[in-house]
Amino acid sequence: MAPSIITGLLLPLLAATSSLAFDTTTRCTTSTFSSLSGVEISTVETLKGSSILRLPDLVPSCGGPDKNITVSADICRLVANVRTSNSSSIRIEAWLPDNWNSRLLATGTGGTGGCVDYSRLQSGAQLGFAAFGTNAGHDGSSGHDFFLNQPEVINDFGHRAIHVEAAVGKKITALFYGREVSKSYYDGCSTGGRQALQEAAMYQDDFDGILAGAPGVDWLKIVASKAILARRIGWPDLNSSAYVRPEQWQAIVAKQIELFDELDGEKDGIIDAPQNIRFDPALLACGTGALGQDLCLHPDQVQSVEEAYQPLTNGDGEIIYPPFIIGASTGVFSNNQKDGKPILNYSLVRDFWRGAVYNNSDWNENNFTLSDLDYALSINPGGVNSNSRDLSRFHQRGGKVLAYHGLVDTTVTPLLSMEFYKGVQAAVGLSLEEMQSFYRLFLVPGMDHCSAGPGAWNIGQVYPLDSKRLDAANHALLALVDWVEGGKAPDFLTGAKYQNDSVSQPILAERRHCPYPSQSRWDGRENRRDVRGWVCGYA
Incomplete structure (x- = not known):
């Protein structure tokens, strides 16, 4: 088994280990991407870490027009529209960091799509990924007008947008850095989780590792x-x-x-x-x-x-x-x-x-x-409701799925993730041990939909990140990278509950979350708020 590579992802070591230090000012120009076919570039700009990015063009349901966000690393930011048919296109936004870890991270959307997931762009770029987001083919996460008489726009939201994002994202990354990505990852929750598992079933070559939170499979x-x-x-x-x-x-x-x-x-x-x-x-x-x-x-x-x-x-x-x-x-x-x-x-x-x-x-x-x-x-x-339980080809090519689901999810019942896991096992024809070798599901007591709740729910899936917890035990995406590239399947994820749910505040409790069908159990001896008091076992 290969040694763990997570130490190469830790932020203080990015430039010295797995990252490619890059001066974005020399390549962050429209001409760098001029060979892209079917791509209309609207923005190419260099941004410094900790600067404020203003997004006045966002529709209200995506937080605009007054939405401002903090840039998490020195990046080249690219915004482009990609034609998907004669009557549809998707918007892609790329954050290409100076300190690149050689990997690509694509992200999805929530609800009925329509909004770029900026929090995951922030997290991805901070960790050194070439990070991509998309509007899934329309602007806005509420309303219905954008779907009226627009079957191709519905196709983008239903199944096509993430595949296009992955394909174009790899080309953008190669043009910018001058070499191909080493590995490709995906991170999304809710509708983004549906998009994750549809990708694994329909476009098994797009990603090497998929992080799927509260996956909204069977979306209809x-x-x-x-x-x-x-x-x-x-x-x-x-x-x-x-x-x-x-x-x-x-x-x-x-x-x-x-x-x-x-x-x-x-x-x-x-x-x-x-x-x-x-x-x-x-x-x-x-x-x-x-x-x-x-x-x-x-x-x-x-x-x-x-x-x-x-x-x-x-x-x-x-x-x-x-x-x-x-x-x-x-x-x-x-x-x-x-x-x-x-x-x-x-x-x-x-x-x-x-x-x-x-x-x-x-x-x-x-x-x-x-x-x-x-x-x-x-x-x-x-x-949108394509059955994605047959992950045979994704399994055969060595892909990994790390899924998580809160046990007080108000939107997608966690029982669906349990049923889906069993459905994949049956469709692919695997023993539990074989299933665990490529697909692990972590159930999180006290976590609501994708985040929040009274439990120790923070497993690194929200921005801002806690710089003290950027390792495979505490951060789900880094655990996935360690699994894909280091061969180390996560035996548990450590969740944290912060005071006021803010990473700038003290941690009130930590808990070990276990791969289904095992469960996290208190050992009856240690303090329940101490991660050492939790073990994985079966009912």
Whole structure:
């Protein structure tokens, strides 16, 4: 087995070890990239680390027009549009650092795409990667107009944008640095996680290593589930005896945590293994005393809550999407009224079905049923729901997948990642040991969607980075690099919980997170806030 290469990635050693020190001022010109075909360059500029980059052209849903970000390294910044068809193009942004580690890092998008992931560009460039982002073919992460009558734009979002980003990114990097990249990586969460695993299935040569957070595979089912669950709890009839109000849901989730928190040995606001717990909402019925008279559940509401934690099934009774996880905030389907009128706060249902599924601005989600999901699945706009469980070719060429998922994810149930992992294992035909040799999934107790939450959730996936935790044990991307290039599969990832979730503040707790199906367990001796008190084992 090759020795670990992570020491070559540590920032203080970049110029002296694995990096190529480069003067961007001599190459950071439009003429350097003039041989690129089908690429229209709009910006080429040299930026210094710690300078402020102003982004006045961003649409409001991407943070503009007043968004300013800190440049994380001395870079050459390139912005270009790449033609993908006669009626579509994607925007690519490249941050090419002076101190290049010879690797490429591509990133994805969230929601319905439309916004460059600047935080991952910042992290990637700081670590020495030639870092790339994309708008996935349109501007904006909310709305539906950009999809109306635009099938090729939908194709970009559905399956094509990351592949184009990878291909063009490699050409840009080679032109700028004068040599090919040594290895190519991808980092994305949510929709970015869907894009990650679609890449591995459809374009297995694009990346050597893929970091997929809360992967939104079965994307149409994920989005549709919010409307279906809202209907299960009585919406849009806010006066129905079955309707469970938003404030009741807050009390329900708080009571779940109160009931099951201490099963792991300590009351810390975290249910360690919610996937193993069966919750009976009758415990919260009026008359039990569990909730106050204003919040307790009447008989029809008990049934509604029961149904909210059931999986989605098709007309034949087959499970097509796993259930919502207990202990997670239910706002994605229970925050469904405004000013006393029914409105689903989770706007992706409205946006995507209006723009990409029905191509109809007047469509309304208030009557959403399984037939709306079935229709979307039948046409599969842009290939957004392509089954990516067969990773045979990616496995055969030696690719690695490192996935992570929070166990209180409010948007994508972590049960989906567990089901997907088993699906890949079955499709590729591997033993668990063989599966672990190329695909590892880390479940993070107390982590919400991609980040945040009460648990020790920081595994290096957010910017700014903690310079004291840039190693394979504490940083998921560096663990992936060590696995791909050093042959060392991560036996665990150490998560940190910072005061106020800020890396400039003290660490309140650290915890070892383990590759599924093993689980992180407290040894009963060490301080629970000390990483040494956590071991990996099986239930």
